[in-house]
Structure formats: structure tokens, C-alpha cells
Amino acid sequence: MDEVRAAFRDECARLAEILRGLDEADLDRPTPCPPWAVRDLVAHVRTGAGRVVDMLAAPAPDRAEVDAAGYFGAAKFTPEVDHARIDSARREARERPGVPEVAADFARTWRATDEAVAAQPPGRLVHTRHGDAMTLTEFLRTRVVEVGVHGLDLADALDRRPWLTPAAAAVVADLLTGGRPVPAGLDWDPLTVIRKATGRAALTDRERTLIEESAFRWLSFAG
Template sequence: MNAERPRTAMSEATGEDIVLQAFRAESSRLSEVLGELTEAQFALTTPCPPWNIAELVVHITSAVARVLAGLTAPAPPRANIVAADYYRPAIFDDAANAERVRMAQSDAAMYRNATAITAAFDDTWRQTDTAISGQPADRLITTRWGDGILLSEFMITRVVELVLHGLDIAIALGVSAWTTSEAATVVGDFLQIEPATTHLGWDRRTALAKASGRSALSTRESAELARLNITWRRFG
């Protein structure tokens, strides 16, 4: 899969980049959800073992904070990758994954309670929203892996993190996904789910869960995807 989107994707209604809209909508919704959870719910295990919800939220917060880190560092001379390249297997090997797990667990242990974890996420996404608003279309940042990327492309990956890990939290809670329509559109385009939704009759939230591996495929669905030559990698 080689997912790309038009570089000038703008809302006709507001003239604002749809990825920025998606980031704001999904972050705000997640903050609302987290604010309603109990300490016991923050301790529930997630589909991202060994993380519980508290640790997964801290990981999401760190993912969003990467934007602020990128904006404060010197801009790279050029873009080496687009959003789809960010999730290449070479930088998500066992060692890198183990380090991500360790960091989230260590960072989560520093918070006194669930309220503090929720407040940290809320503060981080709002700071990020302010920082990226009004940035030029050609703004470049450097990822933690040393790649140059357009800020607009990097923000796609942040919406992917919010949506897919939001699905993980919903699964852990045993509730329906709350994915916002704005974010579902961005991640749906990124995962290229439209052919599957058309042929299999999925709604967008179902397609996102299926395409990202959060929901199992039936035998019929697997056969139809194979017939259409559609494959997806697991993201997030």
C-alpha cells in the first residue's frame, strides 16, 4: 500500500486544512472521553499489551508532543518521506517497539492519577493545535528518526495515532468507537479503505477497525479482500 493524499486538501467550508480539523476534532473528543473515566478504567488492559489505558494515553500524549519538538528544532533542508513512509517496518522493529513500551510505562508511573494523565494530554494537544495553526504549507520538521517531512504529512500520522489508539481504548472499555467524522475521513484516505467499504458494505468506523487489525475479518471478508487484491499493514 502506498497511501498519499492531495497536498492541498482544504475544507471548502472554512478554507482550513482538513488534517488540522481532524486533529482538533479527534483530540477534543478523546479528552472528553478520558475525562469521564474512573481510575479503575485507566487500569484496564488494552489491545496494545502490556499497556493499560493509562500507559496508552501517555504514549498518545508523547506522539502528539513530537509535533512540538519538531517545530522547536531547526527545519531540515528537504522532505525525505511522506506520511505513508513513516510507518516503514525498519523503524518499528522489536527493539524500537520495546523502547516505546518501556518509555510509556515509565512516564505513566510519574503521574499521580488518571486526572493528571488526562490533563497532560489535554494541555499537549491544545499547545500543539496553537503551534501548528497558521504554519506555512511548506513547513518542514524532522521526525524522531531523523527524516525530513512536511508538517502537513506528519500531522496525518498524528491523526492516525489518535484514531487507531482511540479504537484500542474503546475496545478496552467495551464501548463503541467515538471516531470523529473528520478524523475518520483522513485515516480512511490514509489506509485506502474506500474499495473495501464499497464492496463489503462497511461503514467508515468498521472499515477503520478492520483495516487496522482492531477487528477480525470474517472468512468471507478475507476472501473478498483477496479477490480485490487489497492488503493492509497494522498501524499505530
């Protein structure tokens, strides 16, 4: 939990800093996650970062049934779920029209989550909104993925260098690869692993060949 919580804190604090420096026009830039603009994607990330508070207010399940890798299953990517996710983010974005509101709301949300996590005993279990029973640590790991990976999308939308923090990069890359090293010859750093594994950077023919020859597999968000 300490490692995952530190990654969540680092990545959220960095995103909050970025948001405070935006101007109003930045919020309407298109993102690599259509049809969302920056304001919509930020609303989606804010909602995801804040889910823990309500989850911890509910009764805990008896046992964990999935881990962070299992959480990213096909049920999270059905057309119905995707439509609801898109519409919800756009509605919430309209409620916070300006940069000060967007930045302040995200800062409040992630800090409330961090405080709620800090107050929990070791091994705390939670139910997700999809009905998954998992440990709080594993669910928080999925939040690091959400904030970190969508942070790459926001950086692309804003024409900025990726600001992914080392702690978050390590957590996300480890989850995507199952803790396995990438095949020899790829020489990928964690940021490249994340970009390649999530489809945010295309594989070259050489990379594809090395991966196929080594039978290397990574977590698919749609799988």
C-alpha cells in the same frame, strides 16, 4: 492542512472529554495493546500528540523524503523500538498517577501542538525522531492515526462504543486505503475499514475472498 488539522483537533478534544470522565480504576484496566494498561496507552498517545512542538523548534530539512504512508515503515516496529516505546509510556504514566493529572496533561499537550501548527507557514517541513524528513501536514496525518486508532483500543479497554470522530475516521481510512474505494460487495464504513485494516477486527472468509479477487491492498503498519 486544514482538513488534517481539523481531524486532529476533533479527535484530541473527544479523547480529552473521555479522559475527564474516567475514574481511577479505569486507568488500570488492561488494553488490547499489552502490556499497557489504560494509563500507559494514554501516556503513549499523549507523547505522540506532543512530538510536533519539539520538531517545530528544530531546523527544517531541505526537502520532504517520505509521506504519511512511508512514515509507517518497518523501522518503526523493530523489537528495539517497540521495547523503548513500551518502557517510555510506562515511565511517563507513573509520573501522572490520577485521572485529573492524566486528563489535564493530555489537554495541555494537544492544544500546544495545535497552537504550534497554527503558527507555521504553508509547506513547513520537519524531521521526525526517526530521521524522516516530511511535510508538517503529512506528519500531523500520522498523529491523527495515532490518536484515532489508539482511541479504538481505549474504547475497547473501557467497554465503550468507539468515539472515533467523522473527520478523523476519514483521514485515517483514506491513508490506510491510499484513497482507493474498498472492493464492491464489502460495504464497509470508515470505522470498519480502520478496524479491518489494522487487525482490530478479523476478516471473514467472504471478505478475504473479495479482497484477494480484487487484489486490494492497504497500508500495513509493519510494512
